[in-house]
Structure formats: C-alpha cells, structure tokens
Amino acid sequence: MTPQPARRPRDRKAQILAAAxxxxxRSGYRATGMEDIATAVDLxxxxxxxxxxCTQExxxxxxxSSSY
Structure with a gap:
C-alpha cells in the first residue's frame, strides 16, 4: 500500500498566526525571523x-486577527 501524502490542516493559517x-x-519584531515562525509551526x-x-505582513x- 502506498502511503498517503500529508494533507495540510484546515486551520494552517490560524496555526501560523498563533505561532507568529x-x-x-517572546523575541520582539527585530529578533523574529520567518525561520523562527516556520520552526514553531513545523513548516x-x-x-x-x-x-x-514577510514578518511584517x-x-x-x-x-x-486578534481581538482586544
């Protein structure tokens, strides 16, 4: 049997925003890179x-997206 390709979670955007x-x-804008966010989401x-x-976006x- 062939393994199924991994599917993208439905809430991927929400996961990315939460990790960002x-x-x-934690680190501040200047110290946070796209690599840090990608690692946090396992991407x-x-x-x-x-x-x-970009990080600014x-x-x-x-x-x-955050509610105050």
Missing amino acids: MECLQ SVSRLYRHSR LLGQTLL
Missing part, C-alpha cells in the same frame, strides 16, 4: 512564504 504572535511576543521556510511574504495579520 507567540514568537513576536519549511519556503512553505511559510506561500502563506506570507505576519505582524499585521496577527494584529488584525
């Missing part, structure tokens, strides 16, 4: 770039 928020809060950096172009998305 956690990394940004390759190239896959993370498919969801977002992820910061904006986390701020927009």
Whole structure:
C-alpha cells in the first residue's frame, strides 16, 4: 500500500498566526525571523512564504486577527 501524502490542516493559517504572535511576543519584531515562525509551526521556510511574504505582513495579520 502506498502511503498517503500529508494533507495540510484546515486551520494552517490560524496555526501560523498563533505561532507568529507567540514568537513576536517572546523575541520582539527585530529578533523574529520567518525561520523562527516556520520552526514553531513545523513548516519549511519556503512553505511559510506561500502563506506570507514577510514578518511584517505576519505582524499585521496577527494584529488584525486578534481581538482586544
């Protein structure tokens, strides 16, 4: 039997935003790189770039998605 390819979780975007928020809060904007966020979500950096172009964009998305 051939193994099935891994499927992307339905909440991948939410996972990325949660990881980005956690990394940004812990290390700050200047010290957080896309590699840090990718590692936190267990993605390759190239896959993370498919969801977002840069850390600044992820910061904006986390701020927009968070409720105060």
